[in-house]
Amino acid sequence: MSEDIISEIKKDYICALVEKGEREDGRAFDQYRDISIENGVVNKAEGSAYVKIGGTKVLVGIKIQPGEPFPDTQDKGVIITNVELSPLASPTFEDGAPREDAIELARVVDRGIRESGALELSKLCIEEGVKVWMVFIDVQVIDYDGNLIDAASLGAISALLDAKLPNERYELGKDVPVLVSDLPVAVTAVKIGEKFILDPNLDEEQAASTKLTVISNKDGGLAGMQKSGADTLSPDEIYHIVEMACKTAKDMRKKFLE
Amino acid sequence: MSDKTIEFIEKGRRLDGRKLDELRPIKIEVGVLKRANGSCYMESGGNKVMAAVYGPREVHPRRMEDATKAIVRCRYNMASFSVEDRKRPGPDRRSVEISKVSREAIEPIIIKEHFPRSAIDIFIEILQADAGTRTAGINAASVALADAGIPMRGLVSACATGKVGGHIVLDLMKEEDNYGEADVPIAMDVQNDKVTLLQMDGRLTQDEFKQALELARKGCKEIYEMQRQALIAKYTV
Numbered sequence: 001m002s003e004d005i006i007s008e009i010k011k012d013y014i015c016a017l018v019e020k021g022e023r024e025d026g027r028a029f030d031q032y033r034d035i036s037i038e039n040g041v042v043n044k045a046e047g048s049a050y051v052k053i054g055g056t057k058v059l060v061g062i063k064i065q066p067g068e069p070f071p072d073t074q075d076k077g078v079i080i081t082n083v084e085l086s087p088l089a090s091p092t093f094e095d096g097a098p099r100e101d102a103i104e105l106a107r108v109v110d111r112g113i114r115e116s117g118a119l120e121l122s123k124l125c126i127e128e129g130v131k132v133w134m135v136f137i138d139v140q141v142i143d144y145d146g147n148l149i150d151a152a153s154l155g156a157i158s159a160l161l162d163a164k165l166p167n168e169r170y171e172l173g174k175d176v177p178v179l180v181s182d183l184p185v186a187v188t189a190v191k192i193g194e195k196f197i198l199d200p201n202l203d204e205e206q207a208a209s210t211k212l213t214v215i216s217n218k219d220g221g222l223a224g225m226q227k228s229g230a231d232t233l234s235p236d237e238i239y240h241i242v243e244m245a246c247k248t249a250k251d252m253r254k255k256f257l258e
Numbered sequence: 259m260s261d262k263t264i265e266f267i268e269k270g271r272r273l274d275g276r277k278l279d280e281l282r283p284i285k286i287e288v289g290v291l292k293r294a295n296g297s298c299y300m301e302s303g304g305n306k307v308m309a310a311v312y313g314p315r316e317v318h319p320r321r322m323e324d325a326t327k328a329i330v331r332c333r334y335n336m337a338s339f340s341v342e343d344r345k346r347p348g349p350d351r352r353s354v355e356i357s358k359v360s361r362e363a364i365e366p367i368i369i370k371e372h373f374p375r376s377a378i379d380i381f382i383e384i385l386q387a388d389a390g391t392r393t394a395g396i397n398a399a400s401v402a403l404a405d406a407g408i409p410m411r412g413l414v415s416a417c418a419t420g421k422v423g424g425h426i427v428l429d430l431m432k433e434e435d436n437y438g439e440a441d442v443p444i445a446m447d448v449q450n451d452k453v454t455l456l457q458m459d460g461r462l463t464q465d466e467f468k469q470a471l472e473l474a475r476k477g478c479k480e481i482y483e484m485q486r487q488a489l490i491a492k493y494t495v
Contacts, residue, residue: 100354100355104354223461225457226457226458227456230362230365232447233453235453235475238456239468242467
């Protein structure tokens with residue numbers, strides 16, 4: 001993510017370890033840190049999820065309210081995703097307008113939810129051309145220890161599963177759970193030397209030259225991808241990551257979302 | 259991506275008569291700007307793109323300097339009149355993301371170590387947009403860098419592939435982009451067969467993604483050849 005400080009010696013150490021097939025914290029290359037998800041942590045939000053992946057913590061809140069549809073999609077609800085890299089989460093995060101890291105992160109989380117068809121936007125129409133549900137997915141980063149994309153994406157889908165349409169507040173009937181039609185899971189691999197590891201911690205993320213996020217669906221198909229970072233990947237490396245990511249996503253989906 | 263039904267492909271031909279693996283016509287002009295160190299004007303289908311390179315030059319603000327290599331900055335911008343509904347001028351979230359991924363697509367081929375403490379600035383202006391502006395911008399920027407005489411490991415060539423009407427196709431046009439099933443923009447260092455930009459949205463199986471990447475490889479090769487010819491034409495006396 002942001003320009004962080006990592007000493008050359010630390011970087012060399014991490015790269016040398018990975019070269020030997022090892023990681024600082026003893027994990028296998030495709031092994032995540034401990035993951036925990038807690039739902040319903042914010043009762044003012046329509047849905048919420050507090051996700052921890054190792055030392056990384058994010059809180060995702062869903063707010064849902066009626067609003068006007070976009071002119072070109074009169075019968076469809078609206079998804080708006082935002083990420084706050086709060087200064088409380090890292091010495092390198094600064095106050096102020098979101099910078100490119102935060103924007104990219106929000107757009108990748110959004111891509112996962114949108115392109116997977118997790119939300120059927122036509123089911124979020126209240127009155128065509130007049131009123132639709134606006135679903136705000138807001139990600140608050142609480143503690144930054146690497147791999148924000150996977151944590152934020154997992155938080156977003158988990159919070160949606162927890163969310164209710166607030167019909168009562170707007171006199172539209174009874175509150176009902178938000179219909180979630182797919183369960184996209186983002187898995188990010190980073191390149192260290194010539195090797196690829198999943199779920200990098202902060203040091204590993206900073207030692208990495210590039211990363212690829214692969215978002216896959218319940219049926220094992222792909223719903224989104226994003227390469228981030230200024231290094232190259234060969235086609236074979238990409239296929240390797242896609243395969244590893246889809247397999248891991250399946251396990252995570254089963255364990256945390258189904 | 260919408261569920262609107264259009265027949266995208268009939269008898270192996272697309273809405274504009276192209277074959278599935280065919281690029282739109284491309285026009286490349288090298289060195290079209292007077293003030294920039296390097297520049298390129300490119301048309302690809304209905305896209306009209308101008309790219310300029312300034313540098314290597316002093317870094318402002320100074321604190322961004324790197325004592326060991328040049329820094330690369332990139333700004334992708336869409337003119338307000340380049341799209342159907344006027345775009346509000348200035349960077350929006352989409353163009354901030356595209357600026358970032360475009361920079362990262364181009365950076366790996368620049369030999370930055372030659373220019374410590376300096377900046378290489380790339381400016382991409384989309385004058386007319388017709389799907390695939392980010393890849394057109396990267397293609398133009400790559401040629402502009404060569405025109406600026408910046409030492410590079412190769413050229414970056416970019417194109418999008420996607421899925422429309424159940425078929426994997428090369429270089430999506432506007433309708434295919436809007437109503438197709440998936441869009442995969444890819445940039446490559448063709449000579450070294452390395453991918454420098456990869457994004458995807460929409461739905462693809464793993465096999466379809468492989469097909470899409472293989473098709474992009476072919477598309478990038480064709481674009482690379484055109485970029486090369488444009489540079490040779492400009493610099494052959």
